[in-house]
Amino acid sequence: MSEFDPLSLFAILYESFGVWFWPAVILACLLLVSIIASVVLIRRKDLAFGRPVLIALAVGATTTFIATLLAPAWTHADLGALGSIVDVVAAVALALVPGAAAAALAFLLVAVISTGRRRL
Template structure:
């Protein structure tokens, strides 16, 4: 276990995913920039971030749970392959990737809506 340091894990991930790793990291960066921009817009418009955050968490959680049961198919196995708690825990961890992406998108969309509603009321 001690052998799996972050550097080794990076190389394993890179060799597993190839160019997809950079695409995934690029997508994560775009989403991060989108979230930061959305927060700044909300602040500038004087709108609270609470509602977009709640919407993002709820939809993101639903997406993660749904993806948890789809993860075995990514490994060419059926959902029935999940049996022990450790199986579900790892499937959930992997499902967090699409879940977080969905949550980020929902946050950006909700924030945009909040900002435009605020502008309409002013």
């Protein structure tokens, strides 16, 4: 692991994603930009972060939990294959990806809805 090379990892990710690589990168960037824009919007409107953050955490945690349960099936295995703590940690780590995406989307939606209501 000490010889880990980010450029090689990039190449491996590129080959793994195939034609979906750049759409995935663009979508991730759009999500990131949207989150930053939402934060700026909430601050400008002087709204509290509590509600969107809490909802985002709840949605993210729920998605991560469900994705963790589904992770073995994605590899043609059943849930019983998660036989050690290392397996569970790996499944959770993978599930955090859709979990984080869902949390970001939830934050974005709540922020947009909240700032829209305030405007009205």
